Structures are given as structure tokens and as C-alpha cells.
Amino acid sequence: MMRKRSNHSRAPPPPPPADWEVLPGGMLVQKRLGGISPDAAPPVPAIRLRIKHGLAHHEIYLSSQSTFGEVKKILWEKTGLHPQEQRILFKEKERDSSAYLDTAGVKDGSRMVVEEDLTARAKRLLEMRRVSQAERVAKSLAAVAVDVDGLVSKVSEMETAVGAGMSVAEKDVVELIELLMAQLVKLDAIAVEEGEAKRKRGIQVRRVQRNVEKLDQIKLKNSEPMHSSSPYLQKQQQRQQVVVTTKWEMFDAVAAPGMAASTVPAGSRIEWQLL
Structure with a gap:
């Protein structure tokens, strides 16, 4: 005999008790803290x-x-x-x-x-001293770098002026060289150890040296006549040099007979006097 199937679906499983929880994998475990929230946990004594x-x-x-x-x-x-x-x-x-x-x-x-702990105290004092020294060195290098930046800017302005054919006062060039050398003395007085501070000091030293060399070149160019590039005047200078050389050659030619006469034996001169 055929039995009629029931249309009623299977009843869902009962919910887990309040003190239990279901993990994502479906495992039923006891709740942590026994269902008590962390805020409600007893304080640590x-x-x-x-x-x-x-x-x-x-x-x-x-x-x-x-x-x-x-x-x-x-x-x-x-x-x-x-x-x-x-x-x-x-x-x-x-x-x-x-x-x-x-x-x-x-x-x-x-x-x-x-x-x-006396040993730890000594180490801490040494570390504090090292940090303080590093801070002072950093401040000193930063101050010198600012001054060098200003001087380098003036050197660039002089280079531009001389390149455009203008002349600059020699006293200004000398004064700028002295200011750069003063910064070099400051850098030399800063005691640094191996590391970043020494690298930064080396950068500023090389900047100062390069710009002093530039000023030496400017001073050399500034001492040359502004019109020395004229072809006519170059020929005149060459002629003046030739004239000077010629004078020295004429002086040698005049002096030569005298020197030759002085080489004549005394007896010969006596014979000329008798005649």
C-alpha cells in the first residue's frame, strides 16, 4: 500500500544555548568569558x-x-x-x-x-652628551650652509656680469673671497665624527673651494683690459713688443764693437799711437 508523503518540512535545529556560540566552520563551542562582555569583566586587582x-x-x-x-x-x-x-x-x-x-x-x-645602577647611569650620560653634540653640530652646519648659499648667489651674479662684458670692482671680489674663506674657517672648527655630519661638512667645504676658484678667475679676467680683444690693438701691442726687442738688439749691436775693441792686444794699440 502506498503511503502519502507529508508536506511538512523537517523542523530546524534548536538554537544553541546562551553560553555557547557557533564558529564559522559550524563547530559549537562555549562562549569565551561565559557570555560576559569584556567591559563587564572583573577588574584586575x-x-x-x-x-x-x-x-x-x-x-x-x-x-x-x-x-x-x-x-x-x-x-x-x-x-x-x-x-x-x-x-x-x-x-x-x-x-x-x-x-x-x-x-x-x-x-x-x-x-x-x-x-x-652606576654603569647604566654613565652610559646614559654619555649617550645624552653624544646626542647633544650631534645637535650642536647639525645647527652649526645649517647656519654655515645658509651663509654659503648667500655668498654663492653673489658669486653667480659676478660671473653673469663678467660674462656680459661688464667690469666689477676688485675690492668687491676680494671681499667676497675673504667672506668665503671665513666660512671655510668655521667649517674647519666644527668637530664631526664619521657619518652624516662629516659628509655634510665635506659638501660645504667643496662648495666654498669651488666658488673661491671662480672668484680667482673673475679677478683674473677683470684685470685684463676690456678692449684687449680688438684686432687693431692686438697688432699695436705686438709692434710695441717688437720695438722693445729691437731696442735690446740695437743695444747689443752697439756694445759689440766696444767688446771687440777690448779684445785687441795692447801692443797693437801702442803701434797705432806711434803712427
């Missing part, structure tokens, strides 16, 4: 620590999940020791700044000792 620093004693309060580095920051305000200069001892063992209090076994009322 604060603990009290007793810190000894020399003859002084301090009490601080912070989370049990804090690090020893955070303890050092709080002690900085109380002891005046920079966190990098502190050594924290817990259970007679020095603790790293990145270590957690609860992991190290710190509990409410635990005692610690903080000491000054």
Missing part, C-alpha cells in the same frame, strides 16, 4: 608594593599584571632615579623591566629593593 631605596621606604599601588618597567616609572617620581638607572631586586634577584609582576610571583604586600 591592584596590589601594594613596599619598596626600599637606601634608608627610605616607599609604597606604591598598581595592577598585578604590570611589568617591573612600570614600577620603575612610578619610582622615578619618588626617588628621582631615571628608569634606565634603576636595578629592582625581588627575592634577591634582579628583575628585567619587561618581566610581569604576577609571573615573577609578586603579590599584595611584596617587598622590593631599588638600587642605582
Whole structure:
């Protein structure tokens, strides 16, 4: 006998309980935090620590999940020791700044000792001095670079003027050379170490040297007559040179007979006198 199929579809599965959740893969797992939102999670309890620093004693309060580095920051305000200069001892063992209090076994009322790390202090002071020196060098190089920029601009203006056939005052050229040399003295007085600062100083030194050489060329061109390029005057200068040479040759020709006469033996002259 044929049975009639029911048109009713299968009922959906019951929803998961409130304390469970379905992962994207379909797996049913218990909800994290037991259905409690992170905001409603119980706060981490604060603990009290007793810190000894020399003859002084301090009490601080912070989370049990804090690090020893955070303890050092709080002690900085109380002891005046920079966190990098502190050594924290817990259970007679020095603790790293990145270590957690609860992991190290710190509990409410635990005692610690903080000491000054003289080696770390010396290193920090040296680093501060190095950074300060680097900042001073950078400022000095920047100031010289600004001055050199202004002087280089004036050199370019002089080059343009001389290239256009104009003449510039020699005192202006000499003054500009002296100003550039003064910048070179400043650069030489800046003490730099190997690295970026030394490279920047070398760039400014080469800029000054190139522009001093340009001014020397300008001074040389400026000392030449402006009309020396005229063909007629060039021929005149050549003639004057020939005349000077000719005079020296005539002087030699006049002096030659005298020199020849002086080479005649004395006896010969005596015979001429007798005649």
C-alpha cells in the first residue's frame, strides 16, 4: 500500500544555548568569558608594593599584571632615579623591566629593593652628551650652509656680469673671497665624527673651494683690459713688443764693437799711437 508523503518540512535545529556560540566552520563551542562582555569583566586587582631605596621606604599601588618597567616609572617620581638607572631586586634577584609582576610571583604586600645602577647611569650620560653634540653640530652646519648659499648667489651674479662684458670692482671680489674663506674657517672648527655630519661638512667645504676658484678667475679676467680683444690693438701691442726687442738688439749691436775693441792686444794699440 502506498503511503502519502507529508508536506511538512523537517523542523530546524534548536538554537544553541546562551553560553555557547557557533564558529564559522559550524563547530559549537562555549562562549569565551561565559557570555560576559569584556567591559563587564572583573577588574584586575591592584596590589601594594613596599619598596626600599637606601634608608627610605616607599609604597606604591598598581595592577598585578604590570611589568617591573612600570614600577620603575612610578619610582622615578619618588626617588628621582631615571628608569634606565634603576636595578629592582625581588627575592634577591634582579628583575628585567619587561618581566610581569604576577609571573615573577609578586603579590599584595611584596617587598622590593631599588638600587642605582652606576654603569647604566654613565652610559646614559654619555649617550645624552653624544646626542647633544650631534645637535650642536647639525645647527652649526645649517647656519654655515645658509651663509654659503648667500655668498654663492653673489658669486653667480659676478660671473653673469663678467660674462656680459661688464667690469666689477676688485675690492668687491676680494671681499667676497675673504667672506668665503671665513666660512671655510668655521667649517674647519666644527668637530664631526664619521657619518652624516662629516659628509655634510665635506659638501660645504667643496662648495666654498669651488666658488673661491671662480672668484680667482673673475679677478683674473677683470684685470685684463676690456678692449684687449680688438684686432687693431692686438697688432699695436705686438709692434710695441717688437720695438722693445729691437731696442735690446740695437743695444747689443752697439756694445759689440766696444767688446771687440777690448779684445785687441795692447801692443797693437801702442803701434797705432806711434803712427
